[in-house]
Amino acid sequence: MSSRPALLVLEDGRVFRGQSFGAEGETFGELVFSTGMSGYQETLTDPSYRGQVVLMTAPHIGNTGWNDEDGESGRIWVQGFIVRDPAPRPSNWRSRRPLDEELRDQGIVGISDIDTRALTRHVRDRGVMRVGISTDTLDPQALLAKVNEQPLMAGADLVGDVTTKTHYVVPAQGEKRATVVAVDLGIKSMTPTQLAARGLEVHVVPAHTTFEQLMEYQPDGVFFSNGPGDPATATGPISVLREVLEAGLPYFGICFGNQLFGRALGLDTYKLKFGHRGINQPVVDRTTGKVEITAHNHGFAVQAPLDKATSTEFGDVTVSHVCLNDDVVEGLELRRDGDLVAFSVQYHPEAAAGPHDANYLFDRFADVLSAGKEA
Ligand SMILES: NC(=O)CC[C@H](N)C(=O)O
Numbered sequence: 001m002s003s004r005p006a007l008l009v010l011e012d013g014r015v016f017r018g019q020s021f022g023a024e025g026e027t028f029g030e031l032v033f034s035t036g037m038s039g040y041q042e043t044l045t046d047p048s049y050r051g052q053v054v055l056m057t058a059p060h061i062g063n064t065g066w067n068d069e070d071g072e073s074g075r076i077w078v079q080g081f082i083v084r085d086p087a088p089r090p091s092n093w094r095s096r097r098p099l100d101e102e103l104r105d106q107g108i109v110g111i112s113d114i115d116t117r118a119l120t121r122h123v124r125d126r127g128v129m130r131v132g133i134s135t136d137t138l139d140p141q142a143l144l145a146k147v148n149e150q151p152l153m154a155g156a157d158l159v160g161d162v163t164t165k166t167h168y169v170v171p172a173q174g175e176k177r178a179t180v181v182a183v184d185l186g187i188k189s190m191t192p193t194q195l196a197a198r199g200l201e202v203h204v205v206p207a208h209t210t211f212e213q214l215m216e217y218q219p220d221g222v223f224f225s226n227g228p229g230d231p232a233t234a235t236g237p238i239s240v241l242r243e244v245l246e247a248g249l250p251y252f253g254i255c256f257g258n259q260l261f262g263r264a265l266g267l268d269t270y271k272l273k274f275g276h277r278g279i280n281q282p283v284v285d286r287t288t289g290k291v292e293i294t295a296h297n298h299g300f301a302v303q304a305p306l307d308k309a310t311s312t313e314f315g316d317v318t319v320s321h322v323c324l325n326d327d328v329v330e331g332l333e334l335r336r337d338g339d340l341v342a343f344s345v346q347y348h349p350e351a352a353a354g355p356h357d358a359n360y361l362f363d364r365f366a367d368v369l370s371a372g373k374e375a
Pocket residue numbers: 048225226227228229230231254255256257297298299300301
């Protein structure tokens with residue numbers, strides 16, 4: 001591992017000095033922290049982290065190395081990576097190479113050996129902000145000047161960077177129950193697999209697909225994935241989603257797909273002070289009162305009244321799930337004449353990395369699709 005010095009400067013001028021970790025060079029982005037004790041490979045490869053520099057609050061990172069199975073996509077998407085204490089040697093039967101080597105191969109600039117607890121507390125107090133990490137510019141004022149030139153996450157339209165260029169099909173496993181179009185706003189590889197495991201034939205399509213193009217696949221329902229950036233900028237997918245709801249097609253959305261659902265229904269989204277990122281966030285299902293431990297990665301959220309339904313042109317929308325830490329909206333349900341027609345969650349039922357408590361939501365979508373086909 002390199003012992004070259006690296007510098008980290010926050011947009012408010014706070015400075016941390018550490019060691020180069022991963023690639024050498026310079027990088028910028030929005031600094032966010034993840035509290036997951038495990039799952040760094042999934043975090044690094046989650047397309048929703050486009051534009052962000054991720055700090056792991058767990059101090060010892062890299063223990064299980066890098067394997068060929070746990071990636072959520074074909075590459076690392078984070079803009080930079082911050083750890084306290086990198087494991088010098090991976091130890092796991094699936095490990096193919098050390099994390100540091102993989103970061104270097106993919107050109108991801110990181111920093112280690114800094115007080116990640118102090119940095120996390122700073123972000124919790126002041127809110128997320130832009131950051132720069134460099135092994136080249138070791139003068140804080142010079143790096144700060146560059147940090148201040150970077151774009152903000154509010155207003156960032158990043159879906160075009162991560163979406164698939166072409167349509168592809170993930171065939172249904174077992175007997176086919178229905179056809180789904182999954183709009184890729186930054187989809188993770190295991191999400192279509194989870195849908196296919198419920199007997200759904202999944203057509204994954206680029207983010208800019210129009211309603212007419214999407215209907216050519218004759219879907220029984222539509223799915224919108226997770227994705228990076230500010231949901232307010234995704235005006236194209238939002239208007240497609242309004243057409244989907246207008247046509248009465250069942251809908252399921254995850255994370256960004258929850259935020260776009262909210263916006264399609266006329267609700268607002270807003271930026272959280274420091275977001276939710278980790279794999280042990282408690283969420284209550286307000287219908288059953290059951291608590292789920294869930295995986296989160298979101299910096300924006302939907303604004304909706306918790307205690308009453310909001311009537312919209314498409315039906316009545318209610319908040320189905322709420323985060324027990326801070327009452328943030330974590331799920332929405334749209335009913336027409338009492339029947340569930342569309343729903344979404346702000347968290348990650350695909351559970352990569354993370355607990356499987358919320359896996360039932362994929363079953364729920366398959367059931368809504370089957371009910372729609374019978375009607
Ligand atoms: N994982 C996601 O889909 C993230 C959605 C959005 N970019 C946010 O930060 O809130």
